[in-house]
Amino acid sequence: MQEHDLSWVRTEMALAQAAPSSQVGAGAWMRKNLFASPFDTALTILAALALAWALPQILNWLFFSAVWSGADRTACLTTEQGGSLPAGWTGACWPFVEARLGYFTFGRYPLEERWRVILCGVIFLALLVPLLTPRIPFKRLNAILFFAVFPFIAFFLLLGGYFGLPYVETPLWGGLLVTLVISYVGIVTSLPLGIILALGRRSKMPIVKLLSVVFIETVRGVPLVAVLFMASFMLPLFVPPGMTFDKLLRALIGVALFSSAYMAEVIRGGLQAIPKGQYEGADSLGLGYWQKMGLIVMPQALKLVIPGIVNTFIGLFKDTTLVLIISLFDLLGTVKQSISGDPTWATPQTAKTGYVFAAAVFWIFCFGMSRYSQYMERRLDTGHRK
Template sequence: MAQSDLSWVRTEMAQPMPAPAGEYGLGAWVRKNLFASVGDSILTVIGLFLVAMILPPLINWAFIHAVWSGADRTACATVAQGGVQPDGWSGACWAFVNAKFGQFMFGRYPFEERWRPILAAVLFVALLVPLLIPRVPRKGLNAVLLFFVLPIVAFVLLVGNMFGLPHVETPLWGGLLVTLTLSFVGIAVSLPIGILLALGRRSKMPVVKMLCVIFIETIRGVPLITVLFMASVMLPLFLPAGVTFDKFLRALIGVSLFAAAYMAEVVRGGLQAIPKGQYEGADSLGLRYWQKMYFIVLPQALKLVIPGIVNTFIGMFKDTSLVYIISMFDLLGVVRQNFSDANWATPQTPASGLIFAAAVFWLFCFGMSRYSIFMERRLDTGYKR
């Protein structure tokens, strides 16, 4: 009887069944993501209509009727390579970007010395990429080389006046060189200072807390243009006679301190999000204040505020264009400065230059955003490799 009762037991695993035909493929993806409901369908139709209205003219202007090479403005006249457009305008003047590309990258940096910023950029990428890849070992050594050794090497390369390198004054710097230098220094300086300010604002010592609050609220209460103007114009008035600082150095300090004030509030939000039990658990283990912050609190707090930190970095990267107000020319400033070149004065020159600058800014900002998303997923407690 027992044997007959067990005669129906399966002796081998059943083969997996294929998914229903309507659950995979392009059609299923379109149905689930674009036409899942009436509202989604309406928005999809509106989106497709807008794309159909905007994309063809944009492609026509940027690629089909664009002018890619030329010696002067005559190459970007109304008659484009593809002929006269119905409304009388030509395509993009990429010949202007091609002719001014060196200035867009380096400003007025001497042509024969441009190998120096190129070498500094290569060293920066060579040290940054391994630091961003989690599987690459020796992160400590990599960080020391990137944040402590590279700035010294880059200073020697860019400024010169030692080891046989000719001196290049900072007023000759410009373009993407200024943008990346301001951004890298601002990021490297603002994060540690912001962490210290956030810890100081939450400190139980009244004097430390008061000083941090005054600094943060003062900097956050004024626009960056005001900080740059004060650093460039007003600061020399308060210095002793004969004492001055390089204008580029003043801009670096102003941008770094401005970003640090905002970074402090981002980090403070992460500190407040940590449960009280984490602090009490660290105290019960006998950890000192800095041990508790370094090993227990800050790793959790910084993980929670990765989006806010990267958002501050992206905002600072774009705000470097404001140094134009103190007669320093970053990428956007150099592009705008070249609009006055009579050899390239055409109706399409400003739009072409601004779109090129926008594309460069977008490329860097999008890269930072995507990497932050990668780090969020990797550091997520429930994330599995």
Template structure:
């Protein structure tokens, strides 16, 4: 037998990759060249504005404004004002949370990362205990640390919370609540009991038929009108309820799509084993349905994470709200301040959303055991 020969150079290595992915045909080559020209024309000015001409330190707007605008930069200068971001960074993260107490949200964030990381790694054991600690024990500890008023911790009202902290709190609660409630709503919509099915369909269609800003407005303005005199509900709690209800309705439809994609034979096989309805759903049907709709679930999570910026309608300031609020500070008013703040907020949102998207892809590949070619 002859020894196997090496693949031709044009079919392997860097040359092969370029040929197959970028220059596989005349049309592909034209698109590749146009894309490269577009990037060459676009990226250098952006890089120059973000880093080369940027101002990295300073105490006020003078370092980010030209001489004609009352600053120290030469006329015609244009660059990002990262000095402003550095000055406001603490507020972007914590809002107006007291300076001497900001170790508390930092500790909560550290606990969240410590509990979340093992849950996201498939090979780490004891997932049940880990989930119990993250979704049951952690919220109690976080509420005690953030609110205070007990164990000698000063009380900090939620009106002082803001920035990325509020964005993450609303997102975490929305995700933790919407998934189980969405599953129950999806099961209820497919139920054979007319009353249960009608109630679930009415809830889903009602919530999906109105924008989130309307739900938040109703939770903030209309809900207190139905409470007894003297009763009130915290603004943050209203936002949590509104976002959770809204996300649950969308999650229900995503889960229902997964349930409909599970072959009928799986239902019949579970029935033939004598499993009860809840055993059939928990052990056979639901794991397959959730695996099939991971992209839809993560897409809902990403949309909800970005929609937290709408809580400004009820005077809660998340990351984007704090950034926009800082534009009115005369100390840092300049032509590039607002754009720099929006770029910073957009980058933070993108990092979180991209991270969720990449983890979604990882889980799809990890769980794709029954459909591999």
């Protein structure tokens, strides 16, 4: 029998070749994302025309025709030399933001005590950054410090009355301080409460399920404004006589309960997305209910609903502006009060500048949360098999 010639068998790996030029680079990205179809091309052209029309005007108002120095509103009443806006108008009035920045950040918190707020913010960042960085070790200790220890540190630092620190009543708090306090408390409390409510709604115990359903549907059926009013004016009616609730504490309770109801529905969606085989596998291992939920089901469910959880957090952060209706001044409230209540800066341009500044701050925080959630999605995306 004739021997087969095996000389064609490759003895070494072929060298890697570059991708086709039509599939890489800026041109390929534009063809795929901007000009993939005639409809996409038309939308791209319209968007480019709108941007070309609006962007120069926005930049002109924000920077080129803006006023950068001044002691009061008179600096923002006339167009600066070289400006291109109509006579009698200026661009943004940035001296207003500079003059009121302390009020926008701290509210009426005493000047000599603002170091406490700054120290609290430094501790917050020192604990948050390692917690959000995957490669840094000791995550469990970090989480305990951030979620269990830091609230007490912040309470003693901000409120005072202990360890020789002067007492600062909460009506003096305002600005970004109130926004961050309400959003932090709402986020930290809504997630565990939402998990408990979601598990309660899926419970086989009728009383637990009924109570969870009634609470979730009742809270989700009313606006946050109504919840804040009830927390501010009706909650004191249910406490013993002589006992008072701080107004900020009432708002914190209302926001936490409101956001926990929405969080419960988000987490319930994640629990329903887990295949039945995961529950049966945990049961076959002899795991109890809480072991099954804590070790098998809940980690998978939370990973699936990261976008929904972060979306709820972002909505909560923006909804903190509603506390103005119960006379708590958050960032937007302090801006509005500075515009309407300070004759030194009462001009249309200062109003626009103040609202643009507040919008920029909210966008930075919300965009940061959104981008981090997308990063965590990609990092935890290991596939989901049924």
